[in-house]
Amino acid sequence: MGRSNVGKSSLLNALAGSSKLARTGSTPGRTRAVNYFLVDGRYYLVDLPGYGYAKAGKGDRERLARVSESYLESGAASASGAGGTPRLVVLLVDGKVGATPLDVLALQFLESVGVGVVIAATKADQVKRGERERQRRAISATLDLPESIPLVFVSARTGEGLNELWREIRPFGRGSEADTDISQ
């Protein structure tokens, strides 16, 4: 999940190109659909609606609250066969822009839910190598990121960081309820 325009669709497409990913369908959310992708025939990657449209404010917070909270807390995925509450959420932040107040809010929410989190800093191709560490520190500081949450720079454009991101995602797919469903 991530704010609108953070590069989520592009990253999903790039991830689809670097692995066996199949779009399996979607359930309509109150505002926008939640899309499911089956990875390697074993587990699900779930595309949650973006948050933080042009006019950031109460409406955005409510949108995030409605769609993502209901998905993350009520195990909405179960109804569509995607195996219940997720174990890991990939929170996308714009690698060039840095973390926004809504990203901070999103992370606080995810931590309150108790789900695993990995931060993907998108559009890494726009951040020069020499600026990477400074930007990593800035994003970490803004998000007040604990050491336990990894931050991976990714670029849908160049493919940078995709393998590293998969390495963070894959362990959460093993032995999941989704595995059991599929093997039966």
Ligand code: GDP
């Ligand atoms: P979404 O709204 O989060 O799904 O974002 P999109 O995937 O539609 O991307 C938003 C904008 O960011 C588009 O103009 C993309 O071309 C651009 N973008 C997405 N990923 C990258 C990337 O890895 N590098 C660069 N330079 N631009 C990107």
